[in-house]
């Protein structure tokens with residue numbers, strides 16, 4: 001808890017993220033990963049491999065735009081830096097260690113930005129448009145981000161309103177991705193499973209609240225919360241999919 005409080009104070013972030021609770025979530029994700037590093041390993045490796053595979057179709061003379069880069073555990077940062085002329089990491093906040101890692105690589109920048117362009121005023125969800133008119137962008141990857149767009153927004157609302165916002169944000173994100181002219185890949189949670197001691201799935205939930213994701217090129221399980229992390233009896237796991245080219 002002390003480590004999380006210090007991280008919250010010291011992590012540079014958009015003021016909006018600090019006020020809204022997103023920075024708290026950002027710090028909590030890093031702590032959850034520290035507790036469950038071994039269980040998350042396979043998911044992170046497959047995410048990195050899927051991003052690289054999709055990047056193979058993109059022009060290396062351009063810029064790779066990585067959305068939801070976060071702590072950059074599921075992003076093949078060094079390989080992207082080698083491959084592309086420039087890399088832009090996008091998130092609401094960046095840990096100091098990530099900023100140092102980016103600076104060392106020379107062609108990587110951390111760009112704090114709300115990809116929904118709506119978090120400040122959720123009553124009217126806008127259609128994101130950032131970077132669409134930037135001809136230097138030759139590859140876009142949205143990495144384990146889409147189901148997170150409404151995590152904080154849903155918290156203080158009733159279920160119906162929370163789900164409406166989550167679906168609208170996810171659909172606007174998908175529309176934005178399809179409007180890029182360059183190869184654009186999506187790695188996303190498709191389903192949340194609650195699993196009991198015997199390994200039986202007792203409930204499944206839709207993390208995108210009805211937003212329809214494109215067909216997957218690959219699918220795997222992310223053991224996001226092994227038993228004991230959120231409950232003594234139940235584990236939570238996510239079905240994750242990779243779509244190599246959303247805008248084909």
Ligand SMILES: C[S@@+](CC[C@H](N)C(=O)[O-])C[C@H]1O[C@@H](n2cnc3c(N)ncnc32)[C@H](O)[C@@H]1O
Nearest residue numbers: 068069070071072073074091092114115116144
């Ligand atoms: C599950 S994490 C992705 C994992 C991350 N790639 C990593 O390796 O740590 C989701 C990320 O999405 C970011 N995020 C959530 N809402 C966002 C928004 N509106 N704009 C930009 N980033 C956002 C969070 O800050 C978090 O870093």
